[in-house]
Amino acid sequence: MVFECFGSKKKVVISMAHIGALPGTPLYDADGGMEKLVEGVLADVEKLQAGGVDAIMFGNENDRPYVFKASNEGIAAMTAIVQAVKPVLKVPFGVNYLWDPQASVAIGAVTGASFVREIFTGLFASDMGLWEPDCAAASRLRRNLGRSDMKMLFNINAEFAHTLDQRPIELRAKSAVFSSMADAILVSGPITGQPAEQSQLRSVCETIKDVPVFANTGVNIDNIRDIFSMASGVVIGTHFKVDGNTWNAVDGARVKRFMDVVETLR
Numbered sequence: 001m002v003f004e005c006f007g008s009k010k011k012v013v014i015s016m017a018h019i020g021a022l023p024g025t026p027l028y029d030a031d032g033g034m035e036k037l038v039e040g041v042l043a044d045v046e047k048l049q050a051g052g053v054d055a056i057m058f059g060n061e062n063d064r065p066y067v068f069k070a071s072n073e074g075i076a077a078m079t080a081i082v083q084a085v086k087p088v089l090k091v092p093f094g095v096n097y098l099w100d101p102q103a104s105v106a107i108g109a110v111t112g113a114s115f116v117r118e119i120f121t122g123l124f125a126s127d128m129g130l131w132e133p134d135c136a137a138a139s140r141l142r143r144n145l146g147r148s149d150m151k152m153l154f155n156i157n158a159e160f161a162h163t164l165d166q167r168p169i170e171l172r173a174k175s176a177v178f179s180s181m182a183d184a185i186l187v188s189g190p191i192t193g194q195p196a197e198q199s200q201l202r203s204v205c206e207t208i209k210d211v212p213v214f215a216n217t218g219v220n221i222d223n224i225r226d227i228f229s230m231a232s233g234v235v236i237g238t239h240f241k242v243d244g245n246t247w248n249a250v251d252g253a254r255v256k257r258f259m260d261v262v263e264t265l266r
Helices: 033-051 072-088 101-111 135-144 169-180 198-207 224-228 252-265
Strands: 012-018 055-059 093-096 115-118 124-126 129-131 151-155 161-163 184-187 213-215 233-236
Touching (some): 012 252, 033 252, 055 115, 072 093, 072 101, 093 101, 101 115, 135 151, 135 169, 169 184, 198 213
Parallel strands (some): 012 233, 055 093, 093 115, 151 184, 213 233
Antiparallel strands (some): 124 129, 124 161
16 A cells, blocks of 8 residues: 555556646736636546546646745645645645745645645755755644645655765665655656656665655656556656647546556556
8 A cells, every 4th residue: 555545556646737837927827817727727637537547736837937935826826726626636636836845735734635745855956056945844834734644755856957965866765764754755857757767766666665656757658567567656747648748738548548557557
């Protein structure tokens, strides 16, 4: 069992519901407003659930260029959107506000999320500058909001960035579990939609036994068999989109084909 919210499933598929650009960001559609954002997410959620995914994670991938500190309007909007979509959800859900651990925890806690994903540990040189998350503050916020049950998924090799920590990735993963109490470890590729190096994923999976390990990027119908031979689960976004383009809407047929393969593997 990965987490209690997933029941008896030993291999889990968490799918992304990418929210359109939020208020205050360069790509925000002010004419469509919040109503258009909710409609877009609802359409994707319907296709994801019809395809049989195990969980859905709401993310603000469209808020480019990304920031380390969430804006007030961004937090308010994402909270409102998740709350608006909750009545149709039939599967557990999570939240990830790029790239602010405390915002992710805050939104997840008040909306009733089962998990949050973020870069909680490490030091990185990134497109956004020096990346230095504060895991302790996020963990304390989770406790102070009364949501110690909400799982924190640690993405340990940030996308759009290069780690300045020279320890092997498996040691960084082990350290995140030991010192920062990670509930799960996620291994990513260098950018959204690109897979993690299989050698890195395998090394982390062989080292970490106390918590689940997930492949976090670049998962597709061609590599899922190999990934599931190592990892407890996957987070998948790009492969479920029309033409496999991160910025497109979800393609229900692609979801169904993928999940049909998954069912043969578990």
